[in-house]
Amino acid sequence: MTRLLFAALLAAIPLTAPAAPSDPYPSTYAPVPSPPVLIRNATVLTGSGERLDNADVLMQDGKIAAVGAGLTAPANAQVIDGTGRWVTPGIIDVHSHLGVYPSPGVNAHNDGNEMTSPTTPEVWAEHSITPQDPGFGTALAGGVTTMQLLPGSANLIGGRGVTVRNVYANTYQGMKFPGAPWGVKMACGENPKRVYGGKGSAPSTRMGNVAGYRADFIAAQDYMRAWDKYNAGDKKGDPPSRDLAKETLMGVLKGEILVHIHCYRADEMAIMLDLAKEFGFRISAFHHGVEAYKIADRLAAEGVCGALWADWWGFKMESLDGIQENIALVDRPEKGCAIVHSDSSEGIQRLNQEAAKVMGNARRVNIDIPPERAIRWLTQNPARALGIGDRTGTLAPGKMADVVLWNGTPFSVYAKAEKVFMDGALMYDRGDKSRQPVSDFMLGQEAAP
Template identity: 45%
Template sequence: MWGRIRASIAWFSLIGVWYAAPSSALGSPRVVLIRNGHVITVSGAEIPHGDVLIVGRLIRRVGQRLRAPKGALIIDATGRFVTPGLIETHSHMGVHPIPTVGGRDTNESSHPIMPQVRVIDAVNISDPAIRLSWRGGITTIQVLPGSSNVIGGQSVVLKLRGGTVGSMLFREAPRGLKMALGENPKRNFNRRMPTSRMGAAYLLRLWFSRAKQYLAAWRHYDAQKGQSLRPPTRDLKLEVLADVLRGKLRVHVHTYRADEMLTMLRIADEFGFRIASFQHALEGYKIATTIAKRNVGVATFADKWGHKWEAQNATVRNAALLVRAGVVVAIHTDHPVIEQWWLIHEAAKAMKYGLSRVDAWRAVTINPAKILGVEKYVGSLEPGKHGDVVVWDRDPFRIGARTNWVLIEGRVVYEKK
């Protein structure tokens, strides 16, 4: 209930957000110096009275007393905090809009195995969440299909700069694929498979077996080219699963229970593909060492649990225990389950339950970047990385912290008036 009240408040304040975004944002200067702020680099020590110089799309220098090039836009960050743009690994923005006037396109529920559908084809760029997210310092998100299917479709990573879906596309980001185990795919198909976790695992093995055969057929054809062989029939569903076997897609798995995660690891071993992340993973703490050894990231809630049966055996210390075991941990919101502009507050809550300040910052910046495969480009303030920078009016972990400026690739997309 309170989440919906917050959403309503955010919706009625939307007019302010639209006017806060300057109409000249796309024409902002290509050289920006953010001066004299408390800089949280994430990659190193915090820099009091620090500067960040952005030239073009990229950060050029981070330090103190940097000289402003001629014609640079100067942002005075005195008394403010300067951080990397926050990264949300699990959002349904645009396919489950708030309010849901345009309808929901979160799940293609006609079949339990739907790797061929792409969430980019359903993202509604009129979703107010895009602009509301600037107030929470969000600059990059992964939009995922829902969890009604065992394989729900391909995700997309976006930079929240506005415009079209094409202009927001994070072009360096690898492709992603959403899978799901547990209660959600079980309850979606009624008397059709899967009606159990056994059925979901069987379907994964069945379709990856078919993909393996499909891949072998194409490899045989490619090896025998010029011998008048007829090529195998193209199958869009198997083509995507074959790309998983080729290592071309990052697999993100919706799962709550430890036994589900172990099942998924067994299946990945059987077919030779890697899992990039377990999403939610409320029982991850039970097998934290195994997850760490397998180099699987975890994107989890700060303290949301108990909302359904498979979320009962959880702990609010999940993130801290996973980090202690060496797992790359991101805090997520599962927007709109929790609105993604509250992501910074979710990280602050995780600190209450044992996450250090350093690890809390990593959990909303560099760690989600690693999970998405974009850590070379975003997630920290370092020379050569994208100029995705947020200037806050106070320590962002304090209640009431607000963004004053948000820049994406060196361009101002939000300025608080």
Template identity: 60%
Template sequence: MRVLTTAVAAFAAAALGGCATTAPPPGTAVQNTPVQSAPIQSAPIQSGRTKSLPKGLDSGRNDAAYASTYQPLPSRPTALVDATIFTGTGERIERGVVLIRDGRIEAVGAAIVPPASYDLVDAHGKYVTPGLIDAHSHLGVYPSPSAPAHSDGNELTDPNTAGVWAEHSVWPQDPGFNLARAGGVTTLLVLPGSGNLIGGRSVTLRNIPARTVQDMKFPGAPYGLKMACGENPKRVYGNRNRAPSTRMGNVAGYRTAWINAADYGRRWDDYRAKVDRGDKADPPKRDLQLETLVGVLNGEILVENHCYRADEMVQMIGIAREFGYRITAFHHALEAYKIADILAKEDICVATWANWWGSKLEAWDAVEANAPMIHAAGGCAIIKSDDPDVIQRLNQEAAEALAAGRAAGYEITEGEAMKWITLNPAKAIGLDKETGSLEVGKRADVVLWDKNPFSIYAKAERVYLDGAVAYDRHDRRYQPKSDFELGQGAGR
């Protein structure tokens, strides 16, 4: 990379806290330009004027106990010039310029003259994209090294564990976060596993080195609810002589859960109505499981639904209609191509792979062109990982899907395919207004590639989060290591 004016943005010791990463050398100049963000919101049940209950007992009270403490890394005004730019909106710009200021995208285009005060990065012959977004990850809850002591993604104690939160299992020192950043991933949705009908809440993370999961939580991101249909829950519980043991048992389990949640919400509404009238009333006992489900019914928590078979996806849509919530995305969804028109009409995203199939019967009837077929039907196609290795090469997985789609006769541009790993996953996690594309005002999550990112030979040279250099392939100061890795390979 030819740098016309050397960038001096570096990791700040205060931001990184000396834990879970290596710090820059002493005396490295930094300039802190924080991004203004709304505080994280949990999913309170809506209420009117109510008498205050003791702390922790009111399901509608948000004391931000697990609020985001994310702080952007130090950044400087930067211009990436003379690049081929995939904006994430479908557009491709030749010999373009991206201006970054105060952690946001200031301008994108082909006829922009950078201000003289900006750090200029000569990107001639290189490619610039938005930061990649993984809409389905288990980093931190199934961290490396893989061991029973680290297996914290599936709470296999009940078919409905809606009360658990993935963030309470995330280990921020998982070396996988650093490897994913080197692959261009700037934001990821970490989900519980798929062993239960309802597995619990997901958490959206900014991919920075951090001491705590709160330091990684994306400010203002909505929570998601992980649900799973098909073989997984019936296999886990059927083998223990417990329900569910069939697909019809699965569906009965979902419906029972939503009935109980609706009743729980009604009881809280009745309590608050009485208090507002000045009547004496005893509040319902707070229930973490039902509280999360009511958040879904109120539209505050997104539904991320593991489901492979086309017929089961349609069943899940029916359940959503019965209880008045909507499904944000089906995950894995290898048979989504069979109902692409239905999913497009329902505005349900499909987070899938190009080449992962055959692990079980419900994953058998797959095609590599699944994502392109969803795209061609006008739907929201996403390439995701569900894997600590695939998350390092989401661009290659998208390229494989694109090639399969073109071989099947679908005329899809690289600019459109870029949406599968940027803007579409941002939509599926409720953050497409903040990130996922190089548009003015959005977070400056940017990747500089040495080659076309749809090439198997492409590597991310530099990764920016909120306009700050978070990874640089050619500068070891920006190649952080987990504390867990420190000391390994010493002397080499």
């Protein structure tokens, strides 16, 4: 779809997603209107652990209407022959920096780390997003329909992340996932102590890291008590002075803002779990976690997801003890929540292949993971970690019709996303250039031969 056509479609749609009252920068995202679509006779991975052969998927009114065999198409439906093809939910990446570190990678675009203080809960990644980043389009071509955009990992508390729909828009609010909770990005280990220790300030050690978290959460508790006291007194007298940093952490303490932590070592993840208990908040996911396999049972027992790479390891000391079976071991059969994430503008284009590498590495140690389970690493589990699992992540009736039609099994180096639907609308078609969004930055630029 050309940029102008797509922008015209969006401009013609009434806003249907009112934001929560507490959001001063509300979402203006609205689905593109579309006729019903029926995909017939495909291999369907529902994202919830089921594989259906020779099955149909019906999308209607922006939702999944039905999944099963022999479905009847409405009179005005577009019918697609899925013979030999596979259908999955749209891929969700819980860890991306698209837009906050847009292409081209120049200093003028370096907007992901507010390296002015070790803790900056007051900053929001959404205020750095460049919607014209061409990386959004290449991610869409890889089947990615939703992603969390995060600050970087220089700070102990780097600020709020935001969940977005992977659509073309002139503003980030046009991409913002309506009603999705914010996430706060925290980081442990080497990065904060290197950044600030290198400046001759705290933290310069891991014990300094933990002291920094605790000091900020103690201050946030005091702030929350002050507001609770004011609200309980029928708002008599002057309210407490607003503090944007403490507001974010108060949201964490109240369970309104989800916690995502960049953390590599098992011992540090255990410390962060204890920190969460000390202050009464819950960790949604550890990101990167190359040693997550060492505490996989505890992660499963406490309902914490591991958002992990397939095989990145060894590039610094805290990543030295990674193994290629990490995700397979974190993916405990009952309560495990394993996620394949990117943290890369290139890796996000082939998350399906990253999941395939995990399956291959597991097979070599006699762990057989079928496609219907592996797809959950890319769809259901990340939706759970982002607090949007009731709306997307599986092909269940009533959920958003975020659907990818693949040319074959997605877990192959030969896999290509042929068509990508979002809210039932065809947003990407590999065979139709008018359905391949082009960012403003790329207009007039031809790909190098």
